[in-house]
Every structure is written in structure tokens, then in C-alpha cells.
Amino acid sequence: MTVMDACNAGADGCEHHAARLLASLESGRVYALPNAPAGAAIRVFKAADTTAPFAWCEGAPRTQPSQRSHAENRRLRGWTR
Template identity: 80%
Template sequence: MTVLDATDAGADGCEHHGARLLASLDRSRVYALPEAPAGAAIRVFKAADTIRPFCWYEDAPRTESSQLSHAENRARHQR
């Protein structure tokens, strides 16, 4: 996977780490590398939707919308 940020700076990685990075960057996007299995970019995109930004900070408070996953923010606004 290649994850690009808003300035087109990118990083290559596996689906797991690509999803974690994608979840933590604003206006980022993901592309499958040529050797990636079919559907890899879609899987990363869907996984990133449910991962909180900077999820490796396990004891960080999560109260602001910028600290929640996209899915959590959608659920919060649908109430």
C-alpha cells in the first residue's frame, strides 16, 4: 500500500499499517502497490474508517471529534 498525505508525501507499507496511517492523516488517500492483492486499497480504506487517529497512544483521552474514528464521529452526529 502507498498512503499519500495532503501534500502528496507518501509511505509504503502493509495493509495493517497503511490503515493505521490513513486513519491518522487528514485528507490522505491510499493506493495499492502493483503486487498488492485485489481489493487491498478498499480494505485499507474501510479499516481506516474504524481506527482512531494515532491509535498507538493507548492512554490518550478521546473526547474531541479529531480524536475519534470517522465511524465514531458519524455515529455521534446521527443521534
């Protein structure tokens, strides 16, 4: 997987780490590498939606919208998807 930020800087990695990175970026994008299995980019995109930004910071308070996952923010606002 390749995860790109808003300035088109990218990093390659596995699906797990790509999802964590994508969840932590504003306006990030994900692309499958040529040897990636079918549907990998969609899986990463969906996983990033439910992953809190900077998930590796365990025990950090998640009180601000920028600290919660996109899915959690939608749920707290009463939006469904």
C-alpha cells in the same frame, strides 16, 4: 500499500499500518502497490474509517472529534452509513 498525504508525500507499508496511518491523516489517500492483492486499497480505506487517529497512543483520552474515528464521529452525530 502507499498512503499519500495532502502534500503528496507518501509512505509504503502493509495493509495494517497503512490503515493506521491513513486514519491519522487529513485528506489522505491510499493506493495499492503493484504486487498487492485485489481489493487491498478498499480494505485499508474501510479499516481506516473505524480506526482512531494515532491509534498507537494507547490510553489517550478520545473526547474531541479529531481524536475519534470517522465512523465514531458519524455515529455520535446520528449519521448512518
